[in-house]
Amino acid sequence: MKLHIAELSGDGIGPEVTAQAKKVLQAIAQEFNHKFTFSKALVGAIAIDKTGNPLPDETLKLCKETDAVLFGAIGDPKYDNDPAAKVRPEQGLLKLRKELGLYANIRPVKAYETLLEKSPLKEEIIRGTDISIYRELTGGIYFGEKKISKDGNSASDLCEYSKHEIERIAHLAFNAAKTRRNKVTLVDKANVLESSRLWRKVVGEISKQYPKVKLDFLFVDNAAMQLILNPKQFDVILTENMFGDIISDEASVIGGSIGLLASASVGDQHALFEPIHGSYPQAKGKGLANPIASILSAAMLLEHFGLQDEAELVQAAVERSLKLGITTSDLNTKQKAVSTTKVGDFIQDFIYHPNDSNQNFTNIHLGQSTII
Ligand code: IPM
Numbered sequence: 001m002k003l004h005i006a007e008l009s010g011d012g013i014g015p016e017v018t019a020q021a022k023k024v025l026q027a028i029a030q031e032f033n034h035k036f037t038f039s040k041a042l043v044g045a046i047a048i049d050k051t052g053n054p055l056p057d058e059t060l061k062l063c064k065e066t067d068a069v070l071f072g073a074i075g076d077p078k079y080d081n082d083p084a085a086k087v088r089p090e091q092g093l094l095k096l097r098k099e100l101g102l103y104a105n106i107r108p109v110k111a112y113e114t115l116l117e118k119s120p121l122k123e124e125i126i127r128g129t130d131i132s133i134y135r136e137l138t139g140g141i142y143f144g145e146k147k148i149s150k151d152g153n154s155a156s157d158l159c160e161y162s163k164h165e166i167e168r169i170a171h172l173a174f175n176a177a178k179t180r181r182n183k184v185t186l187v188d189k190a191n192v193l194e195s196s197r198l199w200r201k202v203v204g205e206i207s208k209q210y211p212k213v214k215l216d217f218l219f220v221d222n223a224a225m226q227l228i229l230n231p232k233q234f235d236v237i238l239t240e241n242m243f244g245d246i247i248s249d250e251a252s253v254i255g256g257s258i259g260l261l262a263s264a265s266v267g268d269q270h271a272l273f274e275p276i277h278g279s280y281p282q283a284k285g286k287g288l289a290n291p292i293a294s295i296l297s298a299a300m301l302l303e304h305f306g307l308q309d310e311a312e313l314v315q316a317a318v319e320r321s322l323k324l325g326i327t328t329s330d331l332n333t334k335q336k337a338v339s340t341t342k343v344g345d346f347i348q349d350f351i352y353h354p355n356d357s358n359q360n361f362t363n364i365h366l367g368q369s370t371i372i
Pocket residue numbers: 074075090093094245276
């Protein structure tokens with residue numbers, strides 16, 4: 001298969017982790033005879049610095065012309081504490097999502113057997129957790145009208161949804177549930193918000209087309225609690241934009257590190273793949289960042305194009321690295337932690353030689369003796 005991929009590595013640790021995902025995709029291309037080409041473009045704070053615009057026209061044009069976008073991270077502390085800033089890096093990502101029509105953000109959350117002890121939650125609570133979060137991505141409070149009064153003393157953000165916006169992501173969520181454990185939980189705040197009541201009505205109607213899938217409703221405050229009390233009860237979670245943003249960060253604790261959570265943002269014409277973590281500016285350039293979320297996002301890209309065997313090989317490589325403890329410091333002790341690039345190298349090598357001895361790999365990569 002031929003794929004042209006836009007590489008938008010962005011800010012902070014974005015370039016480091018994206019480089020590993022790209023390396024992995026290149027290894028897959030070589031092993032499976034595909035042709036993946038990459039074109040880089042600016043986005044985020046770095047784009048503001050160079051062009052004044054967090055999403056330059058050239059970048060948007062490239063994303064529209066390519067088959068998929070591989071996205072790194074966005075954000076810089078110099079904008080975070082400046083409420084008066086007129087342009088913000090995040091605007092680049094939001095505009096990109098809107099312009100590409102990426103209305104569904106899919107975030108898988110899994111408790112890896114080998115990482116159970118890394119989570120602050122008890123092993124017996126998280127063991128076996130396997131959730132797929134379907135977060136609406138181009139509507140709601142993120143995109144509703146924003147107002148600030150002339151005197152600057154009052155402000156508002158409108159949360160608006162149309163039936164159409166709810167329907168299209170609901171179908172994706174129900175179809176996903178059919179291939180999983182046949183359950184959708186709609187997370188909302190229907191006891192307070194009119195927009196949530198519309199979600200309940202529309203999703204309830206759509207569920208009739210999927211008689212095998214059980215539909216549950218949960219208020220977001222309760223869902224936040226249930227996620228850490230009994231995460232195994234969830235299969236597919238369907239929710240609006242901001243609730244999805246919040247509960248997916250919360251759910252990342254189940255996996256042991258936010259550095260593991262990948263995501264796919266899809267629409268009818270375009271698709272973008274990005275880790276759910278931020279730009280982690282403190283770690284920039286230090287080789288500390290965990291590249292696995294980015295690498296698993298690349299696996300989601302492969303899946304999106306029907307390259308199931310390829311995606312599974314990447315997932316197997318990731319699981320092996322986790323099992324062998326070839327991990328960055330978020331999942332490892334200071335002494336044993338390896339760098340961002342080393343994790344990428346290991347995963348790349350696994351793709352080239354999936355059947356080689358684990359131990360040799362470990363030793364070679366850690367620069368230790370290979371006598372076993
Ligand atoms: C995410 C991020 C973004 C969001 C920010 C960077 C705008 O937190 O992808 O979850 O809020 O959607």
